[in-house]
Amino acid sequence: MKPRLLGAALAALLALAPPSGRAQDVRFLCGFAAGGTCDILTRLLADKLGPVLNQRVVVENRTGAGGLIAAEFVARSAPDGNTVFLVSMANMTVMPVMPGTRMPIDVDRELTPIGMVANVYNVLVTGPQARFQDVPSLVALARAEPGRLTYASTGNGSSQHLAAALFERMAGVSLLHVPFRGGAPAIVEMTAGRVDMMFGNMPEFLGQIRGGGLRAVAYGAPRPSPLLPLPLIGETVPGFEMSSWFGVAGPANLPPAALDRWVGALRQVGADPDFQRRMTENAMEITLSGPDEFRTSIQRDRARWADVIQRSNIRAE
Structure with a gap:
């Protein structure tokens, strides 16, 4: 084949190939600064999720407003399963009922709970x-x-x-x-x-x-x-138990196939012995649940903290 024809053929083949030659990256947002519990957990999950999803999982720290900056970014993202958020218990249960807190989104309507992943x-x-x-x-x-x-x-x-x-x-x-x-x-x-x-x-x-x-x-x-x-x-204080859980959430209207894919991926990561060891070393407990159970936990804990906030007359700064 003549060099000019060969070049034209290669150009045609390249035009048919995906622009990056690989699947789209997953953006995994953390609403807090590097080094804290949320950041550590996000990175532990991202490290294991990449091979399971067969995509590069990129951690992004979008800090501010107690994690709500990241939550709002995810809520405004395309519901394609490629942008998710490590949501804290406070984001879903405390902030919505805390007097003085300005909520930029309705977490119940604008986020899709995918599953709880850890307890601290x-x-x-x-x-x-x-x-x-x-x-x-x-x-x-x-x-x-x-x-x-x-x-x-x-x-x-x-x-x-x-x-x-x-x-x-x-x-x-x-x-x-x-x-x-x-x-x-x-x-x-x-x-x-x-x-x-x-x-x-x-x-x-x-x-x-x-x-x-x-x-x-x-x-x-x-x-x-x-x-x-x-x-x-x-x-000493019977019944006292205090923990902060973390889960994964995506934008509203996440398609069932994308939701199922994430639920399966999180369960696979949770069963990984190396992930289990690293979680224990960092004083975190694996608590996997699906979307329905996650929603139930959110509503139960929101009622619990609303009662504590009201009885103690707590207000956000």
Whole structure:
């Protein structure tokens, strides 16, 4: 074949091929900054989802408004299964019922719940020089000095604030809330002894606990932690359980085929032994559920937190 004809033939073949030569990338959004629980989980999932979906899964951190910036971006995206969001419990259950929160989208109508994927339990931490060593001594001290013991949070209406409000109500004590703009300054004040305690997600405290900067007092789960030998808060305050779950959501009107594909992919990842090991190492529990069960969990937890918010008179900043 003459060079000119060969070139024309190759050009025709290239025109028929897909523009990228491969499937479209999946955009997997995280609404929080790198290094936090949401970011860690998004990246663990993305690493395993790529081979299962046979697509490159790209993590995008779109931070702001407690994750609602990312949620709005996904809600406005094409419902083709190629843009999803690691949604937090707060996005779906707390923010919609929190006085003072401006919701840019209706999470029930503009997002498709695909499935819950993980649970992260709360741990109660203090600085090394705290005046109490365990939950019984904390409750006794708080009852002897109502409103004197302080707890840190990352702001009004945050998960740390809600966990402490739930503890106050169930333990029958009164504590003083000290909100900070972020977890780092709260931890600094605890280690310095200027704030007494904080309830928060275990993965975010592990480094400080292992380094000796913080002391873990008790675990907010219904069963012992596989990482730290801690008593359960519920042993002293019956029924107390505090966790933050994460799930995957897409835009509204996600086609049934795309939804089924994602549900199957998440179940396959959840069964991967390496993924299970890495989740345990990061203090996260795999809790896979399908869309219907996920919706039920959202409604149940929304009612629970609405009650805590109302009883404790909590309002967003």
